[in-house]
Amino acid sequence: DTGVSQDPRHKITKRGQNVTFRCDPISEHNRLYWYRQTLGQGPEFLTYFQNEAQLEKSRLLSDRFSAERPKGSFSTLEIQRTEQGDSAMYLCASCLAGAYEQYFGPGTRLTVT
């Protein structure tokens, strides 16, 4: 399978714990995006990378969230001191620079209890 992959697919954690998610984009794609989706809503932009550079972060992204893409390939999204409001599906997408369509991974569903 050469699509976008994400790990884990599901994560249940207690409030206050830290969690980290991984995204592996399509290999030749140099742009990588993170989105968050809650029930009944469309995906909401969090941040994006071009190669290893993080070029934009949503104003809605709290300081508890951090993302990295150290070698311009896979990316990680960490949430520190999780809160119940962080419960959502976290989607990763990738595309080629200059392309319009983003290809999405299967998502990581986070439940904070």
Add this chain to the structure above:
Amino acid sequence: EDKVVQSPLSLVVHEGDTVTLNCSYEVTNFRSLLWYKQEKKAPTFLFMLTSSGIEKKSGRLSSILDKKELFSILNITATQTGDSAIYLCAVEASGAGSYQLTFGKGTKLSVIP
């Protein structure tokens, strides 16, 4: 702030019916409008529209963009139960804040036999 509004939010039809899904938007420096289909997993790309009046077609699905009136429609003819999904509309803007997609809430389509 960029805004995407989809209607209806949900729709129930019988197999064989034709449906029209609507998407209106307000965005500064419009670059493209995209349609995605989301079943119980990641959104999958359907169409990307950049020019007014040019219909994009794929099998029973078609879409068109009106940049003057700031809306797009997605048509599905001869619906099948496999068309049941959430259909997401997203817009991309160029300039500051570019490359991220702003999504609507989606239209949940249910096709019953």
